[in-house]
Amino acid sequence: AQKITQTQPGMFVQEKEAVTLDCTYDTSDQSYGLFWYKQPSSGEMIFLIYQGSYDEQNATEGRYSLNFQKARKSANLVISASQLGDSAMYFCAMKAIYKLTFGKGTLLTVNP
Amino acid sequence: KAGVTQTPRYLIKTRGQQVTLSCSPISGHRSVSWYQQTPGQGLQFLFEYFSETQRNKGNFPGRFSGRQFSNSRSEMNVSTLELGDSALYLCASSLRDSTQETQYFGPGTRLLVL
Numbered sequence: 567a568q569k570i571t572q573t574q575p576g577m578f579v580q581e582k583e584a585v586t587l588d589c590t591y592d593t594s595d596q597s598y599g600l601f602w603y604k605q606p607s608s609g610e611m612i613f614l615i616y617q618g619s620y621d622e623q624n625a626t627e628g629r630y631s632l633n634f635q636k637a638r639k640s641a642n643l644v645i646s647a648s649q650l651g652d653s654a655m656y657f658c659a660m661k662a663i664y665k666l667t668f669g670k671g672t673l674l675t676v677n678p
Numbered sequence: 679k680a681g682v683t684q685t686p687r688y689l690i691k692t693r694g695q696q697v698t699l700s701c702s703p704i705s706g707h708r709s710v711s712w713y714q715q716t717p718g719q720g721l722q723f724l725f726e727y728f729s730e731t732q733r734n735k736g737n738f739p740g741r742f743s744g745r746q747f748s749n750s751r752s753e754m755n756v757s758t759l760e761l762g763d764s765a766l767y768l769c770a771s772s773l774r775d776s777t778q779e780t781q782y783f784g785p786g787t788r789l790l791v792l
Contacts, residue, residue, distance in 0.1 A: 599777050609766050611783035618778050657721065661777050664734035665711065666770075668721040 568593045568660050572669035579648045580677050587643040587672045589658030599661035600641040606654045648676045679705055682771050682784035690790045696757040699787045703750050703771030710752040715766040727752055764791045
């Protein structure tokens with residue numbers, strides 16, 4: 567069984583600063599994918615970034631980067647230069663066979 | 679390319695009724711997955727369909743069912759609604775839903791059961 571743990575229910579960051587959202591996972595699978603999604607108050611899940619279990623380089627997508635430490639089973643999301651529009655729920659998820667398992671999420675608030 | 683669409687966006691039903699939600703995937707995507715999101719339980723996987731076949735199912739009672747049509751559109755049905763079925767129901771699509779593939783989500787259907 568897969569498990570995703572996000573230990574930060576809420577985080578605050580000042581506009582233009584960087585913030586790290588934590589995610590640890592547990593799986594016995596050798597091949598898996600790790601994803602981060604953003605969910606604004608409207609409810610839609612927006613894909614941010616992906617990291618494959620065999621990828622040696624950390625993934626980056628614009629202001630988003632994923633700090634992947636396989637031995638520690640962690641996949642933290644780093645958002646650089648936070649913007650007011652980044653205020654939302656952030657979910658870490660793991661893909662195994664034909665399903666995504668999500669963490670409980672972190673509510674990020676960006677202060678002006 | 680159009681994204682994943684879900685209809686209806688909002689729905690109010692009473693206990694004991696049944697409901698059908700619809701999802702149209704991104705063009706060319708053949709895998710459709712459904713998730714239920716509630717404040718208490720978070721995001722939970724319901725089922726996944728590929729080429730009209732259910733390949734995986736979450737831990738939900740038999741009142742929750744789904745199907746996929748030949749054009750990849752999918753429907754999920756909840757019979758004998760309970761108050762606890764009030765939730766945001768999210769549909770996601772991908773090409774084949776391999777481990778490395780991203781699932782793209784629709785805007786969701788907010789169901790309120792009174």
